[in-house]
Amino acid sequence: MTQIYRHSIIDIRSREYPALNDMTYLDHAGTTLYAKSLMYQFSNDMTSGIFGNPHSASPSSMLSTQRVENVRLKVLRFFKADPEHFDVIFVANATAAIKLVLEAFRDVEVPGFWYGYHRDAHTSLVGLRQLAARSRCFESDQAVEDWLKETADGQKDAPSTAVGLFAYPAQSNMNGHRLPLDWPGRLRTSSHADCQKMYCLLDAAAYVTTRQLDLSNVQTAPDFIALSFYKIFGFPDLGALIVRKRASDILRHRRYFGGGTVEMVTTLKGSWYAKKAHTIHEQLEDGTLPFHSIIALDSAFNVHEQLYGSMDNISRHTCALASDLYNQLASLRHANGQAVCEIYKDPNSQYGDAKAQGPTIAFNIRTAQGGWIGKSEVERLAIVRNIHLRTGGVCNPGGIATFCHLDYWEMRRNFSEGVRCGDGLDLLGGKPTGIVRVSLGAMSSQEDVNRFVNFVEEMFVEAGDTMEPAYILHPITSDMAESAVEKVQVFPILGCSGWQVPRNISWSIKETCLQYDREWCVVLKGSTTPLDHPSMKNIRPHIDIEKGILKLTAPLKPSDASSNSSKSECDEEVTISLWDTPSQRIQPYLNSNHHLADSYDSESIVSFFTAVLGIPSTLARFNKITESNWNDSVSPLSGDRSPRVSAVSDGEAQANIILSGSSKWKSQHYIRIGMHNFQLIQSPTPHTAEESRRLRHLPNIYDRSLAAQNPTICYGDYVQSFSADSASHDPALRASIASMSAGQHVCPVWNCRKDFNVAEELAAHLHTHKRLADVTKVYDEAVMDVEVLLEPTPKRWRRWKLRLSRKV
Ligand SMILES: [Zn+2]
Structure with missing residues (x-):
């Protein structure tokens, strides 16, 4: 690589970042690193003068005030912003800057404000919508372009509120995609400006880390720019809101004031106040300024320029490195030709084009069989190699949903199944729940890039064996099959009727049961002991996974019907969310059965069960947290949730999986349904009227194909059975049995x-x-x-x- 900085990157790193020695730091989008000289200059600065609390007349205070105002001008100069047209408000970080804008918009008169934001927005930007009267998420750059054109022609979707705010990130914090910077100018000249007041907020936090933000054209500049300085210099922990003065009127709507932003306040016998009115920053910087940090910024600007010359240099340096890193990762292949990294690049950008792409790469790693390596597994191995990267949702819900192909209902389901920021639940429904992110900064080197590529190659690239391992399961062909799945049904509520899974839907097999099977029970109001009542059989469930609802219908009790003949034709009906857990949490009593479930106290649910059963009752959901602590001796139910299989002719009523054809399986030890292996277990109550057996799913932990990672069962799946002896001759079943122990x-x-x-x-x-x-x-x-x-x-x-x- 050609040398871009005054000194070689090796010199800069050994002199200024000695701690980087054998570390591979790839989280510059989180924060970049501070130089040794910066800390020295700052400590010299601090120890050579006395800095008092600003805004008083003492020499120490005056010194602080003067330094702060100098730095304010330096900040504007750094972003090529004319002090005539822009002001700087110091805040803790970019999120605080965004919230400051929000405070002003929140306080405009009714009917509130319209809010539009881009899909790539950081969570901090998305959060503004909670206080908007109306909001819209733009799903792509093109959607914004279309919107700008529409309104330029004075057409539809003109917000009806008094003011509007359009917010977007200059660079996606997830995959580094850089968004067009001409939008604010075009928004201003569009008819939005005529029909109502529309402002533009730019989240520049990720962008300014490695790229010059140029505010020299006041006509095209955003109204508000939020950013953090530690993402540029590594230190100090400080952010700023840059305000275009022409847009500052809206900020006066903010009702809050604090020390620093008010001239005089009365508190006794009347609540009069006069806010400061001189400059924008005086009106918005509540409380004592973080003046030590602001003074540190002075050293940060100086050292940054000495080391790197300009942001343009950093942009060229990181752009070249990112392009190489991208090309190397994208070209990694398993021996069977399958790509190793699924990289989440925006279709509108190219690595190597700094205008549209920052030095950040978001991706997940695939196995040779097409399955996924969990993000947390990648991270744990990276830690071992002293590679610092970021995994998870990276506070970018729109980006994750788009690139991991997660629909709204899948995000809701993932949350209800326990996916949280930074957890180890890497895959659900065969899709990753988050990503791995590597990002480069000013002091990143070719060595960093190579080390990371070597790490992925050594740890994850499956070389050598070009044939598929024998343990991988393949669908059974019809000539091997003994029978097929005739029907799949689940019993969401213990003791109530079953629901037949539609024939075109593949139903998930969870660890110990089918999805949503026996997950709820009916309880007497105020109790958490599952109820068994003859009328419960009349309750018919219906599940809609994508809408996230469990719908229950039941005929009214005959006694009610006879007393009111006009209602006798009506069914009672109620809808329950699959995603939300009940609001009422029962006090857990340890060592008893009474902490098994959380019961619902919503009036519609209570009245449904009370009407249908004729006794005060409600629904309860087994608590996922306590469930994992169950063991057979404590819970009467844990053993019960394993799926039951039966043949068409015998007791379909209680079985989850009903098979057609041969019943050879009844005497066997193992059964393969579709692509999944099960152990056949005797029913715990040896004789119920029907010939069903319980199934224990045997996940094959060595099989990293997508089908093994996302086990499902479906109508029409072929079935094959094995004795203990024949199982030992089947490599895939042997692998499943080995997985058990x-x-x-x-x-x-x-x-x-x-x-x-x-x-x-x-x-x-x-x-x-x-x-x-x-x-x-x-x-x-x-x-x-x-x-x-x-x-x-x-x-x-x-x-x-x-x-x-x-x-x-
Ligand atoms: Zn190992």
């Missing part, structure tokens, strides 16, 4: 795949991957285990088969 935590390193019972053991094990030599050692151990236990296999298959059979 193995832990659920498998090392994600492609040529290791050791398994552990608990996450902590896996975490400890990952440290053996610090150096490649250790990877080989783990691998050798695994191979030796295999040889002891298995019949000879063709050499290239050996490590797969051995690993799988180790615990059989």
Whole structure:
């Protein structure tokens, strides 16, 4: 790479960032790093003068005031903004700057304000919509373009509120896509400006890290610009709101005042006040300024210029590195040709074009079989290699939804199933719940790029074996099949009727049960003990996954119907959210059955059950948190949730899966339905009237194909059964059985795949991957285990088969 800075990047790093030594820091979008000289200059500055609280007459105070005002001008100069047209308000960070704008818009007169925001917006921008009278999310750059054109012609979607605010990020904090900066100017000349007052807020936090924000044209500049200085300099922890003075009137709507923003206040015998009116920053900087931090900014500007010359230099440097990193990651292939990284690049941008693309790459890693490596597994291995990156939702809900192809209902479902920021729930419904993000900064080097690419290559690229491992399951063909799935049904409410899954829907198999099966129960009001009442059979459920609802219908009790003949034709009906848990939380009593469920206190639900059953009752949902703590001795229900399988002729009423054709499976130990293996277990109550057996799903933890990661069952799936003996001749079933005794935590390193019972053991094990030599050692151990236990296999298959059979 050609040298862009005055000194070589190696010199700069060894002199200014000694702690970077053998660290690969790839989270500059989180915060960049501060230089050693910056800390020295700042401490010299601090120890050579006395700085008092600004805005008083003492020399120490005057000194602070003067320095603060100088820095304010420096900030404007840095962004090429004319002090005649712009002012700077110091705040804690970009989010605080955004909230300051919000405070003003929130306080405009009714009917409130219209709010538009771009899909790529950071959560901090999205949050403004909660206080808007109306809001709109623009799903793409093109949607904004169309909107600007529409309104330029004075057409539809003109907001009807008095004021409007359009907000977008200059750069997506998720994938680095840089958005057009001509929108504010075009918005201003569009008919929005005529029909009502429309303002533009630019979130520049991610953008200014590696790119010059140029506010020299006041006509095209945004009205409000939010940014953080630690993303540019690493220090101080300070942000700013830059305001275009012509747009400052709206900020006077803000009703709050505090020390610093008010001239005089009366509190006794009348609440009169006079706000400061001289400059915009005086009106908005509540309380004592963070003046030490502002003074530190002075050193930050100086050192930054000495080291890097200009933002344009940084832009060229990071753009070239990001382009190389992107090309290398995009070209990584498993031996079977499958791409290793699924990179979430915006279709409107190209790496290498700094105008449209920042030095940030968002992606997920795929296995050779097309499954996913969880983001948290990537992160844990990165930590072992001292690589610092970011994973999760990165506060960018629109970006995650778009690029991980998550529909609204899937986001709602993911949350209800426990997906939270920074957790380990990496995959749901066969889709990633978040991403891995690497981002470069001014002091990133080619070495950083190479180290990261090597890491991905060494840990995740499946090289060598070009054939598929034997443990991978394939669909059963019709000539191997004994029968097929005739019907799938779930019983959402314990003791109530079942609901037949539509034939075109593949239903999820969860850890111990089918999705939404026996997840609710009926309880007496005020109790949490499941109720068993003959009329419950009359309650018919219906599930709509995408709408997120469980709908219940039931005929009225005969006694009610006879007393009021006009109602006898009517069914009672009620709708329950699949995503929300009940509002009323029952006090948990440990060591008793009474903490099993949370009951619903909504009036419509209580009156439905009370009317249908004729006794004061309501619905309760088994609590997901306590559920995981259940064990068979405590809970009467935990054993009950395993799916039940039956043949068409026998007791369909209570079975989840009904099979057609041969009933050979009844005497067998294992059954394969579609692509998934199950163990057949005796029913706990040995004889109910019907011939059903319970199923235990045997997930194959060594199979990293998408189908194995997202087990489902569907009408028409073929069925094959196995005795204990025949199971041992089927590699895929053997792998599933091995998974049972193995832990659920498998090392994600492609040529290791050791398994552990608990996450902590896996975490400890990952440290053996610090150096490649250790990877080989783990691998050798695994191979030796295999040889002891298995019949000879063709050499290239050996490590797969051995690993799988180790615990059989
Ligand atoms: Zn390992």
